[in-house]
Amino acid sequence: MARAALRENALGGFYSAEDADSEGKEGKFYCWTREELSKLLTPDEFKVAVRYFGVTEKGNFVDHSDPNPLPHQNVLSIVNPLPLLHSPEKPLTRPSGALSPSDGERGSHENLSKDSALLTSAKKKMFEARSKRVRPHLDDKVLSSWNGLMLGALARAYSVLGDESYRYAAEKNLAFIQAKLWQPPQGSAALSAASEASRRDARATLFHRWRDGERDSVQLLDAYAFLLAGVIDLYEATLDPQHLEFAVVLADTMLTKLYDAQNGGFWQAAPDSPDLILRVKEDYDGAEPSGNSVAILALLKLSAITDRKDFKVAAEKSLRLFSNKLHELPQAVPYLLLALDYWLEEPKRAVIVGDPNAADTRALIHAAHSVYQPNKVVLGNTGPVEPLARTLPTKDAPVVFLCTGTACQPPTQDPAKIRELLK
The missing domain is CATH 3.40.30.10 (Glutaredoxin)
Incomplete structure (x- = not known):
């Protein structure tokens, strides 16, 4: 999934979404019929691809909201994966005393190698053919909150897998956000030279949305919290002190603009947000974790890294604010439970x-x-x-x-x- 996202991203910032339909039909860009594959691929490629993706004549997807849906559509997934060849975690073994692979073993390996080559060729042809289709509509706005989530995902992928392309993409993404959506304290880009007072300067701002050279004036907790968590992940993956310096400035700005120092917890929006009717503190971890849950865990981690006691105090006070929800409806706040577990140990x-x-x-x-x-x-x-x-x-x-x-x-x-x- 990371490679697919990077393939569509040349900007640095990640776009928000892409429609599921094109030309008025759900799945027309991404789905395949067995007949389409049989015409596109060689017989051997077709045999391997159909088995690998589980493609059937009937298909596995129907748009029930469409009175005239496209027939026989298959959403591709890996149904029958090819065994890994020469995996370093599970090296190939032979019976004790055998000096060379058996004929059966050698044949099995040759078949796997052949199937792998056929599958690679089939994927290439399918990708090229799909690229000629009409693409779904692209929602090309860049949100700092969702980009923060993507930044963290790429940083964690790099930290575990060691793929340098993930690190490059993560740092390119952060540079884009800093250039397009971040206004540093006093307008200065020299974050490392910023004083404590300037780090607390309310004029430091993380904007929420950028599109086609324009950004809005909305400031939301999700933007600050999600980006802060992503920057911390990137620092832990690279140990680049500049990333840590930016995380500290970002955390200070979030506390200045959104933290309720009297009662704990973080407001969803800044007090000067346009059209603000009511300020709320969101705590529900649904399809996305809440800004409060992410902010609390991020501050606890940043406190452990920097020994900044004020970060830990703000996180502890916020946990206490949501203690009833943690006790009565823990299933509604799973990410907040992670923060609580982190705080307890x-x-x-x-x-x-x-x-x-x-x-x-x-x-x-x-x-x-x-x-x-x-x-x-x-x-x-x-x-x-x-x-x-x-x-x-x-x-x-x-x-x-x-x-x-x-x-x-x-x-x-x-x-x-x-x-x-x-x-």
Whole structure:
């Protein structure tokens, strides 16, 4: 899905949506019939593609709202995947004592290789043929909130998979948002030189929507919170101190504009929003998590990285505001439950000392992200990080210190050891 999104994105910012219908017919651009594939592909390609995508003569999609729907339409999905070839996680094995692959094993591998080549060829032909169809309408506005979600997804994909194209796309996306939707404090782009007072300056603004060179004046919590979470994800994936500096400025601005310091929680809109009738604090985690849930968890993570106590205080006060909802309707606030769980446990800190652009350092970063441990943060020892991280000694080679509170494990360069300590 990430590759598909990147294929359609040359701008840097991600567009909002694309219609499901074209030429008045639902699914006409994306669906396929068995007959179309038989005419487009060679017999061998057709056989592999039909099996792989589960294409049937009847089809698997009908638009019941259309009195004259297109017949025999198939929405493609991977129904019968080809086995992975030469997977590093599961190497090919042979019976003990065998000096060479058996004839059956060799034949099986040759068939897999042939099918893989046929499938690749079929996909290429199908993509080229689909590109000639009339595309659905594109909603080409760029929303800072949804782009924040995409930024975080790309950053997490890079941190786990190590695909440099994901990092490039994430940093390009952030640069686009900063250029088109962000007005920095005092109008200055030098975020690292911003004083505490200027970081709190109310004139710093994250706008919500950009399209065709124009942006609106609306400021919403979802924009600040989702982008903040995405920038933190990008920092943890790259350890670039500039990303952390921007996260701090963004968090300060969110607190200035939207935080209710008296009661806790974040307002959905800024007080000077046009046409504002009522200010509310949204807490429902539906198709998208609520701005409050995302803001609270992001502030807790940022506090663990920077040791900024005011971030943690705001998050704690907000959790208390929503305590009744957490107790009475926890199923309505699953993302807020993640924030609560994070708050209840002292987070582990993987402090990586070394040049974040060096290959051996990146290997340690990926190792730290390869274990599912949601109550952790990954940070470097430069930029506005917490004081203990800045005091950790630099070694000849990059190392990782696993810390909890004020105690740290002995440094290690072993990715396997890092994974073991994080479990």
